[in-house]
Amino acid sequence: MELLKVEEKSSRRQDEILQAVKQALTEGDYSQLTVEDIAARAGVGKSTIYRWWKHKSELVLDTFKQHTASVFELNAEESLRTNLIQQLSLLAQALNHPVGRALLVVIADHRELTSEFFQQYLLPRRQQTHELLQQAIQRGEIRADYPFDLMLDSLYGPIHYQIIFFNRLPDEVYIQKLVDLVLAPVLVSF
Amino acid sequence: MELLKVEEKSSRRQDEILQAVKQALTEGDYSQLTVEDIAARAGVGKSTIYRWWKHKSELVLDTFKQHTASVFELNAEESLRTNLIQQLSLLAQALNHPVGRALLVVIADHRELTSEFFQQYLLPRRQQTHELLQQAIQRGEIRADYPFDLMLDSLYGPIHYQIIFFNRLPDEVYIQKLVDLVLAPVLVSF
Amino acid sequence: MELLKVEEKSSRRQDEILQAVKQALTEGDYSQLTVEDIAARAGVGKSTIYRWWKHKSELVLDTFKQHTASVFELNAEESLRTNLIQQLSLLAQALNHPVGRALLVVIADHRELTSEFFQQYLLPRRQQTHELLQQAIQRGEIRADYPFDLMLDSLYGPIHYQIIFFNRLPDEVYIQKLVDLVLAPVLVSF
């Protein structure tokens, strides 16, 4: 019981730390993020932070996970197109948020974290979308034979591309057009 | 002739410095890149580096430009598809090269450099590809009415996406499939 | 007791750093003194030094203070003459020591430190000597009416002068003669 309490307590504290990271990133980008500042914001000693995270970069990763945790439920009742548009919009917003920006730096700078990020974040998301596609296939919305992996890259890729290299958050219109373009060849039409 | 000499920004010494950056990046990634190490490799004082580049990040940008300068000529005699495949392959290799990796970090970390990179590197490349498309249209290879910007993102985006988030250099097969997928709706067929 | 501990500004580590400064100055003069070298000698990071001292110059000042801390007690049982000779000899030695030499550079180079040095070092010393004079007056050794400030300058001045401009440590004989010369008009004789 007491152990649980301790765990809970530290879990709450961890949340506070991640919140502090998010707040700090809202006020300045990754290069201005310092562990000391985070500690001060969270009312915590630096050692407490390093007890749970080996490096600053991991902190950012977890902050991003926490930040995007609630997002990304699928809506089984809507069409594939609607779901995709919603997914990509949320993704774009998440990536364009200061926390997402910081994540991009971390991913680029620490290649050893890429696989962790892939396993824990990207893969689940892709599988989710895969399910979406399966359902659409079963509903007869789209063709069953198609290079879906490539299709997903064609959806996700441009979003990241726009944010990273054009420094621009793709708007709803862009995303709709993108989805329509990519979806066109695969839709069952008659 | 003399005017040309004035115009070309890169003296021999600056070239040597960029070479030193490339070499250093080949031996370790961006986070291990040190201006002092670069200076030592180039047999140059630190001040010489800072005389020409304000920040380490700009050094990396110029190194990337130099590294990819010779690349990317179009081949007017080949088909659009062949040209695209070749372009994307070269791009993928450039980005996956240590220098490209470093560039990604810099772009992610210094958003103020994004527009410079866009202007000086991405935009010319896009215009080049646009010409390619124009030629293909005139040759009747592809349709004239199409959202080509979006199409370019669909080509470039996935390449970057694979490299950044999957930490993987897209192989020839991937690129061919990608090009075919994206090109399919726009090809004039009968 | 604990208050005392708090009050004493010099932790063990700070002492080690000052020792390292002294050692470094023994091996080379001020212009060769490097903070990095000091740090290395003290087995300390550069930041530790800059945490406690704003500038290299202040380090030297404190080193001089530490170096001359134990010195300069008066000997109430001896005659004024004996005390003065002893004081000036010690002063001369302190100034001629590498640490003293460095101090002279710092004082000359950083006029803003002069007043600090005056307050914390020269003034106490002068007051001490003033007491000495008061005692001598009360003992009837010397006259009570005399421009003692000027007298002190006539004692201290030549010592510094010899060291700075003649690059020469005044010997015992010089000091005795100086004291006798300056003291002559003020001694009570009959």
Place this chain on the structure above:
Amino acid sequence: MELLKVEEKSSRRQDEILQAVKQALTEGDYSQLTVEDIAARAGVGKSTIYRWWKHKSELVLDTFKQHTASVFELNAEESLRTNLIQQLSLLAQALNHPVGRALLVVIADHRELTSEFFQQYLLPRRQQTHELLQQAIQRGEIRADYPFDLMLDSLYGPIHYQIIFFNRLPDEVYIQKLVDLVLAPVLVSF
């Protein structure tokens, strides 16, 4: 003839450089003095400066010499006291001038220059004053048997002492009192 002309010209240029040093020192102290700034003020290339002076410190020495060249003639018709007061006042002003301040730094910082300064500047001055004393002896103004070297130190020393350590230009009153104090035991009175 032509050689002379060349020599003259360069001599004029050297003067301009020394003037530039003086001007620069008037606007900021020695630590802010840079050779590049001097060169710019003098409208001269850095190499021209280094052609005639090995180091920045020597430049300052020569500037001081030039600055005080015209000063310090003795006035044989006046009393010893008057002459001494005038001498010391001029000395004090010269030392307190930015150029003098810079000189003090250089002397303190480059002990190898001390002897040069001694030979070329201090010694002549002392000999001059010695003559003054000789004349006073012959006129019967002062006693013939006296430690004159020590006496000179008692005059020069306090002046330097006040300027260096009290950061204060001794005023006329101070100097008069000093001279009177030091002169008292040596004056022939009846």
Place this chain on the structure above:
DNA sequence: TCATAATCGAGACGGTACGTCCCGTCTTCCT
């Protein structure tokens, strides 16, 4: 009168130390 040489400004260069920043670890001292 024009080519050739000497001079000198401008400033690039290798180098060195500075003082700052912040990492990730370790210590202290309070609660």
Place this chain on the structure above:
DNA sequence: AGGAAGACGGGACGTACCGTCTCGATTATGA
């Protein structure tokens, strides 16, 4: 006993100047 506070070793940063060295433009000379 645990944790906030923050000292610590370390190491890269970007800056400032030093004293040396190239490079052209500008004279000055001599054929």
